[in-house]
Amino acid sequence: MLEIQELSGGYGDENIVQNVSFRVNKGQMLGILGPNGSGKSTLMKLISGALPFRSGFVKIDGKPITEFGAKELAKEMAVLPQLHAHAFSHTVRETVALGRYPHQSGWFSAWSDEDEFAVTEAMRLMNISHYEKTQIDQMSGGEQQRVFVAQALAQDAPVLLLDEPTNHLDINHQKELLDTIRKQAIDKGLTVISIFHDINLASMYCDELLLLDKGTIVRMGEPHEVVREQDIEMVYKTRISNHPHPELPKPQITLLPGVKRKVPTMLVRPQNFIVTSEFVIYDSPVPLKTVSSAVVNAGAGWFRTFMNRRVDSNYECDDSIQEMKDFIERKGFKPTDTVGMMTAVKTEDVIIKEYTGDFSSLTVAVTAGVGNAVDVSKALDRKEKVGTINTWIMVNGCLSDEAFIQAMITATEAKTKALHQERVMDPLTDTIATGTSTDSCLVAATQQGEYLPYAGPVTELGRLIGIGVFECTVEAIGNYRMAKKA
Numbered sequence: 001m002l003e004i005q006e007l008s009g010g011y012g013d014e015n016i017v018q019n020v021s022f023r024v025n026k027g028q029m030l031g032i033l034g035p036n037g038s039g040k041s042t043l044m045k046l047i048s049g050a051l052p053f054r055s056g057f058v059k060i061d062g063k064p065i066t067e068f069g070a071k072e073l074a075k076e077m078a079v080l081p082q083l084h085a086h087a088f089s090h091t092v093r094e095t096v097a098l099g100r101y102p103h104q105s106g107w108f109s110a111w112s113d114e115d116e117f118a119v120t121e122a123m124r125l126m127n128i129s130h131y132e133k134t135q136i137d138q139m140s141g142g143e144q145q146r147v148f149v150a151q152a153l154a155q156d157a158p159v160l161l162l163d164e165p166t167n168h169l170d171i172n173h174q175k176e177l178l179d180t181i182r183k184q185a186i187d188k189g190l191t192v193i194s195i196f197h198d199i200n201l202a203s204m205y206c207d208e209l210l211l212l213d214k215g216t217i218v219r220m221g222e223p224h225e226v227v228r229e230q231d232i233e234m235v236y237k238t239r240i241s242n243h244p245h246p247e248l249p250k251p252q253i254t255l256l257p258g259v260k261r262k263v264p265t266m267l268v269r270p271q272n273f274i275v276t277s278e279f280v281i282y283d284s285p286v287p288l289k290t291v292s293s294a295v296v297n298a299g300a301g302w303f304r305t306f307m308n309r310r311v312d313s314n315y316e317c318d319d320s321i322q323e324m325k326d327f328i329e330r331k332g333f334k335p336t337d338t339v340g341m342m343t344a345v346k347t348e349d350v351i352i353k354e355y356t357g358d359f360s361s362l363t364v365a366v367t368a369g370v371g372n373a374v375d376v377s378k379a380l381d382r383k384e385k386v387g388t389i390n391t392w393i394m395v396n397g398c399l400s401d402e403a404f405i406q407a408m409i410t411a412t413e414a415k416t417k418a419l420h421q422e423r424v425m426d427p428l429t430d431t432i433a434t435g436t437s438t439d440s441c442l443v444a445a446t447q448q449g450e451y452l453p454y455a456g457p458v459t460e461l462g463r464l465i466g467i468g469v470f471e472c473t474v475e476a477i478g479n480y481r482m483a484k485k486a
């Protein structure tokens with residue numbers, strides 16, 4: 001275990017690092033974050049003993065580092081510095097072998113099997129074995145970086161201090177290196193402290209993070225406690241947005257540019273929708289922020305083209321997503337920029353209406369096939385049948401994430417009310433249906449104009465979504481029933 005208590009120190013008379021205290025247990029990885037010049041490297045130098053500290057202490061397993069001899073300390077602590085001085089050109093193997101010096105009594109005189117194994121293993125872990133005879137000054141920056149990490153690993157010390165280990169590395173090598181270090185920390189019980197410039201990588205790989213500013217700790221804790229918009233924005237003096245990692249409970253950040261791209265001011269209007277016997281299309285001049293349960297590009301994203309395509313009621317396809325993407329492409333649109341839905345009802349029966357409020361307006365578009373109506377409160381086994389209500393709500397405004405979710409809820413409630421009024425029955429249960437088994441909903445917003453934080457019925461936006469989806473669904477059901485009769 002590494003324990004740092006009230007550590008202060010710097011260069012000359014100036015204290016760069018002030019009163020820093022923390023501890024890192026075996027098998028744990030601590031990431032140090034902070035802007036340029038915040039004292040990260042200085043803190044590392046104080047911990048490693050490269051720079052004498054003015055006050056406080058650093059202890060490894062309870063023993064102050066000042067009580068270790070230089071070689072003894074190197075057996076306990078391996079350091080990857082930020083800049084690597086290599087006055088003489090060595091081969092990769094020779095460079096990695098330098099990491100073994102604390103374990104030897106005389107230079108290369110007592111080269112043991114253990115030394116040989118450590119060097120070979122470190123080269124294997126860093127995937128540089130095939131370069132072993134290459135001169136280090138003939139390698140790229142990223143390849144050299146892996147050699148120096150291998151040198152630190154070959155040292156076989158229980159404490160590993162890394163100053164920007166992913167410097168110069170491409171994304172795959174960043175991942176490989178940090179996977180390896182993390183695995184080493186767990187398997188060998190290493191204590192790892194690493195400086196990061198990439199907040200997202202630090203959040204992904206570290207158990208705890210320490211945010212440094214002007215030589216003092218601003219915040220320390222698990223990634224969710226440190227990667228917070230307010231603290232990061234204050235310390236780094238830049239706008240960011242915080243969002244969840246898609247697979248891990250580790251917060252990630254996105255930089256928000258200072259210079260906004262010029263986008264033409266635009267409004268979604270019903271007259272810009274194109275309705276043919278094949279599809280309903282809205283092709284926007286600018287990407288709209290979208291949340292949907294579509295067939296193609298479901299989920300959240302920014303998209304320009306919105307397609308509700310008519311398919312035959314016997315439509316069956318093993319890979320309907322790919323088939324739909326091919327269709328979108330055949331029609332001259334980009335599958336990467338299109339949200340695509342399917343319906344078996346006549347697309348000409350779509351109801352598209354505009355609803356205007358003080359904030360601006362929204363457009364609702366609904367196709368409603370209710371041959372497959374379902375009362376969702378009765379959990380019965382069902383065969384999948386064609387019949388779908390596709391609901392689009394396109395808002396001229398700037399929606400919060402919360403508003404997107406509330407818009408979906410409001411729209412669903414309004415759709416269910418429409419089915420209730422129209423007495424659409426679930427044929428299996430003979431009760432009033434709440435929807436169909438394959439309904440899709442889409443909420444898209446221009447993200448221009450008024451900021452609309454909420455979209456529940458207590459807001460004007462929510463009320464317009466409610467009335468709009470209700471009216472359009474009622475009319476779309478009417479159209480569907482007329483078409484069935486005809």
Ligand SMILES: Nc1ncnc2c1ncn2[C@@H]1O[C@H](COP(=O)(O)OP(=O)(O)OP(=O)(O)O)[C@@H](O)[C@H]1O
Nearest residue numbers: 011012016034035036037038039040041042043082
């Ligand atoms: N050898 C030195 N002599 C005098 N001052 C130094 C020395 N090294 C660093 N400093 C100063 O100490 C402060 C902290 O530097 P340090 O290198 O610790 O920051 P850092 O957080 O690691 O920055 P970066 O992200 O740019 O690597 C800076 O103001 C720097 O100018």
